[in-house]
Amino acid sequence: xxxxxxxxxxxxxxxxxxxxxxxxxxxxxxxxxxxxxxxxxxxxxxxxxxxxxxxxxxxxxxxxxxxxxxxxxxxxxxxxxxxxxxxxxxxxxxxxxxxxxxxxxxxxxxxxxxxxxxxxxxxxxxxxxxxxxxxxxxxxxxxxxxxxxxxxxxxxxxxxxxxxxxxxxxxxxxxxxxxxxxxxxxxxxxxxxxxxxxxxxxxxxxxxxx
Numbered sequence: 001x002x003x004x005x006x007x008x009x010x011x012x013x014x015x016x017x018x019x020x021x022x023x024x025x026x027x028x029x030x031x032x033x034x035x036x037x038x039x040x041x042x043x044x045x046x047x048x049x050x051x052x053x054x055x056x057x058x059x060x061x062x063x064x065x066x067x068x069x070x071x072x073x074x075x076x077x078x079x080x081x082x083x084x085x086x087x088x089x090x091x092x093x094x095x096x097x098x099x100x101x102x103x104x105x106x107x108x109x110x111x112x113x114x115x116x117x118x119x120x121x122x123x124x125x126x127x128x129x130x131x132x133x134x135x136x137x138x139x140x141x142x143x144x145x146x147x148x149x150x151x152x153x154x155x156x157x158x159x160x161x162x163x164x165x166x167x168x169x170x171x172x173x174x175x176x177x178x179x180x181x182x183x184x185x186x187x188x189x190x191x192x193x194x195x196x197x198x199x200x201x202x203x204x205x206x207x208x209x210x
Contacts, residue, residue: 037089046088071102088122091135
């Protein structure tokens with residue numbers, strides 16, 4: 001399984017790590033970017049930043065929305081993907097539409113069985129966890145507009161992620177909430193990567209110890 005999970009996409013400090021992470025040359029890599037988590041957000045900052053970061057690397061991504069899609073169509077249209085990158089936004093909305101559209105099943109197969117790289121920014125990173133519960137913690141919590149009660153997610157990695165981490169804002173909050181899962185804290189510019197079962201912490205990412 002190959003995961004490149006970030007707080008704020010492929011910041012300049014992560015560019016060389018990402019290029020080394022690829023299985024193919026950049027020109028031969030088919031890169032799909034999914035902006036769907038921002039459908040319900042007024043602020044599209046992280047989508048814009050993600051696209052800027054990706055373009056800076058010389059990648060021309062396929063912009064791929066999950067709206068009005070079904071499992072069969074998604075499976076067909078992502079069949080040639082080398083990288084599927086899920087952008088930031090509202091995590092509850094993202095999980096809901098990932099399930100309803102069939103993306104949830106397709107991306108599980110692509111990542112677990114077909115060798116596709118899963119990349120994430122913010123909400124897209126949280127989606128890789130066993131549960132998106134952390135998206136509802138604290139003052140900066142995402143709003144659960146869709147009324148999700150089942151927060152189980154892709155479970156690509158046995159950990160939760162606090163994205164956009166800064167110690168002043170988040171230490172007390174993370175200490176207060178109890179979870180059996182380890183937590184990785186990712187400042188903007190931070191990433192957790194997984195390849196061949198090896199986990200690396202980049203750009204100031206670290207395991208949270210309360």
